[in-house]
Amino acid sequence: MTIDMNWAEVSKVADGTRELTFQAVSRVNAALSECATAAAANAGTACGAAITGCEQGWADELADLTRRAMIAADALDDSALTIQQSEEQNTKAANALRGLLR
Structure with a gap:
């Protein structure tokens, strides 16, 4: 099974x-x-008072959604960076192996 991931995307x-x-x-x-x-x-x-309570409730809820969206974005970036680094390490290892086999 192969998983291809375009880290830049x-x-x-x-x-x-x-x-x-x-x-x-x-x-x-x-x-x-x-x-x-x-x-x-x-x-x-x-x-x-009701408007103030409603405003605060929505502000709290939306702050939580914002926090979770930013955590998701950071996780995507972390995944992309991990794949990029792995690809670079694999390329270096493959090139070194080719050099040994010549």
Whole structure:
């Protein structure tokens, strides 16, 4: 069984994951900012408190999703680097073996 992995493409996927995560964070921050504005406009009311609670809940949830996305991107990069290093070591070993067999 053979597994072929294009480490450069895997690294690009990791970069893309990070970029999309940063874009999502920007959008979420904008939405949460609007929640904060709405909560401030309703300060001292049950509605304002509910908006603040909802905002905090979503902020916590999305922070966790962001953290997990970045961990996944790092794991992809680690895999790509491991494969790249293995390929380089295998190439060096094969070249050394060829030199001995000549």
